[in-house]
Amino acid sequence: MVQVTENKDMKKIKPSLGKRIGKFIVKNPTGVLGIILVSIAIFTALFAGVIAPFDASKADLAHRLDVPMWLDDTGKSQYLLGGDQVGRDLLSRIIYGAQISLIVSISGVLISLVLGTFLGVIAGYFGKWFDDFIMRIADIQLAFPFMLFAIVIMSALGTGIEKIIIILGLTYWVGFARLIRGEILSLKEQEYIQAAKAIGGTHIKIIMKHILPNVASSIIVLATMYIAEFILLEASLTFLGLGVDPTIPSWGGMLADSRNYVTTAWWTAVFPGVAIMMTVLGFNLLGDWLRDRLDPNM
Amino acid sequence: MAKYIMKRLLHTLLVIIAISMIIFFAIRLTGDPVTVMFGAGEPTKEAVEQITEKLGLDKSLPEQYFIFMKDLVQFDLGVSYRSNQPVLDLILERAWPTFLLAMGGMVVAVLIAFPVGIISAVKKGKSVDIFGRIFSLIGISFPNFWLGIMLILIFSVSLKWLPASGFDSFSALILPSLTLGLILSGILARLIRSSMLDVLKMQYITTAKSKGIKDWVVIIKHAFRNALLPTVTFMGLQFGALLGGAVIVEQVFAWPGIGRLIVDAINQRDYPVVQGGVIVLAIVMVVVNLLVDLSYSIINPRIRTGRG
Numbered sequence: 189m190v191q192v193t194e195n196k197d198m199k200k201i202k203p204s205l206g207k208r209i210g211k212f213i214v215k216n217p218t219g220v221l222g223i224i225l226v227s228i229a230i231f232t233a234l235f236a237g238v239i240a241p242f243d244a245s246k247a248d249l250a251h252r253l254d255v256p257m258w259l260d261d262t263g264k265s266q267y268l269l270g271g272d273q274v275g276r277d278l279l280s281r282i283i284y285g286a287q288i289s290l291i292v293s294i295s296g297v298l299i300s301l302v303l304g305t306f307l308g309v310i311a312g313y314f315g316k317w318f319d320d321f322i323m324r325i326a327d328i329q330l331a332f333p334f335m336l337f338a339i340v341i342m343s344a345l346g347t348g349i350e351k352i353i354i355i356l357g358l359t360y361w362v363g364f365a366r367l368i369r370g371e372i373l374s375l376k377e378q379e380y381i382q383a384a385k386a387i388g389g390t391h392i393k394i395i396m397k398h399i400l401p402n403v404a405s406s407i408i409v410l411a412t413m414y415i416a417e418f419i420l421l422e423a424s425l426t427f428l429g430l431g432v433d434p435t436i437p438s439w440g441g442m443l444a445d446s447r448n449y450v451t452t453a454w455w456t457a458v459f460p461g462v463a464i465m466m467t468v469l470g471f472n473l474l475g476d477w478l479r480d481r482l483d484p485n486m
Numbered sequence: 487m488a489k490y491i492m493k494r495l496l497h498t499l500l501v502i503i504a505i506s507m508i509i510f511f512a513i514r515l516t517g518d519p520v521t522v523m524f525g526a527g528e529p530t531k532e533a534v535e536q537i538t539e540k541l542g543l544d545k546s547l548p549e550q551y552f553i554f555m556k557d558l559v560q561f562d563l564g565v566s567y568r569s570n571q572p573v574l575d576l577i578l579e580r581a582w583p584t585f586l587l588a589m590g591g592m593v594v595a596v597l598i599a600f601p602v603g604i605i606s607a608v609k610k611g612k613s614v615d616i617f618g619r620i621f622s623l624i625g626i627s628f629p630n631f632w633l634g635i636m637l638i639l640i641f642s643v644s645l646k647w648l649p650a651s652g653f654d655s656f657s658a659l660i661l662p663s664l665t666l667g668l669i670l671s672g673i674l675a676r677l678i679r680s681s682m683l684d685v686l687k688m689q690y691i692t693t694a695k696s697k698g699i700k701d702w703v704v705i706i707k708h709a710f711r712n713a714l715l716p717t718v719t720f721m722g723l724q725f726g727a728l729l730g731g732a733v734i735v736e737q738v739f740a741w742p743g744i745g746r747l748i749v750d751a752i753n754q755r756d757y758p759v760v761q762g763g764v765i766v767l768a769i770v771m772v773v774v775n776l777l778v779d780l781s782y783s784i785i786n787p788r789i790r791t792g793r794g
Contacts, residue, residue, distance in 0.1 A: 218620065324500075331501045331772050335730030336748075336764050337508070343752040343760070344515035420629050424734055427631050428749060443632060447738075450635060451643050458639070461632035469627035476623065 219477030225470025233286040241268070242277035244284040244437045251275035253453045270455040273445055278455065281437040282463045288438040289467060292352055293418035297411050299357025304364025305407070309395055311365065312372030323369070326362040334359055334421065342430040352431055356418050363410055371403040405482035412475035416468045423464050439464045491780060498776045505768045506558065509761055510551050554761075563762035568754055573762035577744060583653055584743035587666060587735065588728050590659050592721070594667020595674050602671070603678025607686060608705055618675065625672020630731050634665040634738035651740040662739045666731050670724065677720050681713040688712075722778030726771045 203211070213220045232239060254264065254271035265271070269278040311322040338355055345351050375381055375398075384394050425431035426440030434441050439460045446456035538544050542553065557564060563573035606618035641661060642650035652658040685691065686709050694704045733745030740746070744763050751759035 218616075218623075327497065328501050328504045331726075331775065332505050332508075332768055333726035333730040333771060335733055336767055339733070339748065339752065340509055340512045340760065340764055344512045416627065420627075423629050424631060427629075428734065428737060430752075440629075443629075443635065447635070450639060454639055454643075457632075457635050461629060461636065464629050464632065465624075465627050468629075469624060472623050472627050476619075 216477060218473050219481075222470050222473030222475075222477055225466055226474055229286055229290060229467040229470060232283050233290045236283045236287055240277075240280035240283045242280045244276065244280040245435070246276065248275035253449060253456070255453075256455050269459045270453065272442070272456050273449055273453075278442075278459055281442055282439070282460055284437040285439040285442065285460065285463065286467070288349065288432055288436060289419045289422060289464070292349060292356070292422045292432075293415045295353045296356030296360070296418045297414045299353065300360040300414065301364050301407065301411055303357060304361035305368055305400075307361065308365035308368030309372065309399070312369035313376070313391065313395060313399070319369070322365065326365055329359055329362050335424070338421070338425055339428070339430060342425060347426075347429075347431060347433045349432055349436075352422055352425060356421065360414060360418075363414065364407065367406055367410060368403050371406065372399055375399055375402055405478075409475055409479045409482060412471055412478060416471035416475065419464065419468050419471070494776055494779060498772055501772050502769055505772075506555065506765055507551070509764050509768075510554055511547070514547065514550075514757075558765070563765075564758035566751075566759050567756050568751075568759075573758045576747060576759060577763055577766050580742060580744045580747045583741055584729075584732055584736070584745065586659060587662050587732050587741060587743060588725075590663025591666030591670060591728060591731070591735075594663050595670035598667070598671035599674035599678055603675040604682055604705065604710060606675065606679040607682030610683065615679075618679070622672045622675040622679075625669060625675070628669055628672075630665055630669045631734050631738050633668060634661070634735055637661045637665055638738070653742050658739075662735050662741055665735050665738070666728065669731060670728065673724065673727075674717070674721070678713065678717055681716045682709060685709045685713045719778055722774055725774045729767050729771060 248271075251265070251267065251271045252275040253273060254260070254267050254275065256270040257265050257268050259265075267277045267279065269282070272278055272281065307322050311319040337359065338352075341355055342351065381394060381398055384398055389397075422431055423438070423440030423443070426438050427444045429444060431440055432438040434444070442460040443457060446453070446460070450457045535544075542550060545553070554564075561574060563577070565572055566576060569576070602618045602621060606615045606622075609615045638650040638661065641648045648661050649655070649658045650661070691704060691709055694708050695701070699708075729745075732743060733748065735741065736743045736745035737749060744767060748760055748763040748767075750756075751763065
């Protein structure tokens with residue numbers, strides 16, 4: 189009996205799910221927008237094969253630089269966002285392009301995260317010359333503009349998705365390493381860590397159980413922001429002809445192709461850029477919102 | 487203080503050496519410049535050997551690096567394989583356009599970011615702030631080369647107001663500077679907002695307000711001046727991003743700067759030009775960072791006690 193009345197009371201206090209979602213949206217407009225944009229990008233990348241209306245790599249010179257369907261009075265164009273310089277469907281290429289952007293950025297972030305966490309933990313937890321050595325390398329990497337570094341290395345190695353991923357991973361670990369090292373230095377002297385040490389906790393156990401959970405939220409925020417940055421960097425490199433192989437549909441590559449047709453076929457230059465911007469904005473909004481929620485210090 | 491400066495100088499030198507090594511060895515992986523120089527023709531074996539020897543490419547790598555560093559110290563960056571001109575001359579020729587572009591970008595960024603950042607901070611949480619923050623986020627989410635293409639589409643192709651390329655008039659500088667500056671203003675506005683927020687929390691702001699000083703006087707004279715310090719440091723540190731951005735923006739607008747020189751040289755396998763160009767940009771950046779660090783430590787003595 190008692191439980192039933194309690195449940196009734198609970199219902200009165202707790203608004204319906206719809207209302208709660210509505211309230212959440214009103215309270216976190218930027219976060220919700222971020223989540224929506226990121227979800228669209230991930231969904232598009234995962235189901236590209238199903239969503240894409242045409243074959244993204246099949247040239248069809250009859251439809252070369254076709255105007256977008258809704259602007260075409262002749263009824264010749266069958267492409268929603270128009271055709272590119274060899275008559276491929278722009279929309280399908282943009283959909284497949286999402287795969288490249290996300291694969292490169294997420295894999296790049298994973299590599300830099302693992303490497304950065306590992307080196308950051310070693311530097312912060314064990315200190316001494318490890319710390320000096322790792323932080324010196326970090327300083328050098330920070331001093332060298334990434335774009336210049338990437339231009340030199342990519343021109344040496346040639347285009348390729350895996351090469352961009354490795355370069356991003358091997359340069360951006362510094363951000364994670366510094367973050368984690370800083371947190372560890374401030375956590376190390378805390379009483380509960382000292383206590384864990386005193387009762388005979390091993391290094392691994394202390395790091396895994398007490399230190400990493402404490403830095404997890406900062407790491408997630410940084411990782412989200414880096415995904416946004418990596419998408420931009422990959423697109424820039426590909427635009428310069430130093431990123432993804434030009435035969436693979438990628439947003440940066442599409443913009444590079446469009447350069448000679450900007451004056452005659454604006455759509456080839458507009459839509460791939462919109463795709464980049466929306467996706468990057470999504471991750472930035474998400475990261476910003478997560479930081480506000482998870483990290484009250486910022 | 488002297489000890490701190492020495493430490494920073496030594497560190498800077500270390501960074502420059504590390505960078506020169508990375509670039510030197512990476513460039514050597516690019517491919518054989520001799521074959522590229524002959525283009526489509528079939529060169530004789532003697533001709534290839536002769537050129538290889540002339541360029542010093544027959545020596546061992548450490549030897550080549552040693553020669554390269556020895557020359558670098560004497561400001562000798564070698565001779566372009568293509569045009570046979572000294573690399574330093576080529577770079578100096580292109581330095582002015584890149585400098586102009588970087589300054590133009592900085593001016594645009596400051597003009598936009600300062601008001602946006604300050605107003606955002608003062609009106610924290612209000613709709614102006616949300617607008618400001620979204621503006622900044624959009625700014626950092628724009629691919630700079632795409633922004634350049636869009637500006638060309640709007641102002642050159644459609645409206646025909648401004649030239650899409652060229653370097654001969656002031657109007658040619660506007661679109662490239664806008665492209666570079668708008669992107670940077672996003673980052674800068676975010677920073678100004680957060681450092682203003684930090685300062686506005688301080689007790690001396692409350693004191694100033696309670697003395698009956700007008701709001702905007704407190705904001706500009708008391709808060710903004712203190713928020714400026716981290717901002718200026720940041721702008722110095724952002725110099726590298728500015729140069730990296732310039733490399734790409736120069737491609738879009740066919741701007742005759744160092745960035746285009748480097749990218750063209752990569753396609754022509756012109757080792758000395760790529761090497762020299764990247765090293766000069768890197769050194770400029772490292773030195774700017776050093777100067778910012780040092781000036782900051784003079785203004786704010788607390789910095790010196792930290793880890794150098």
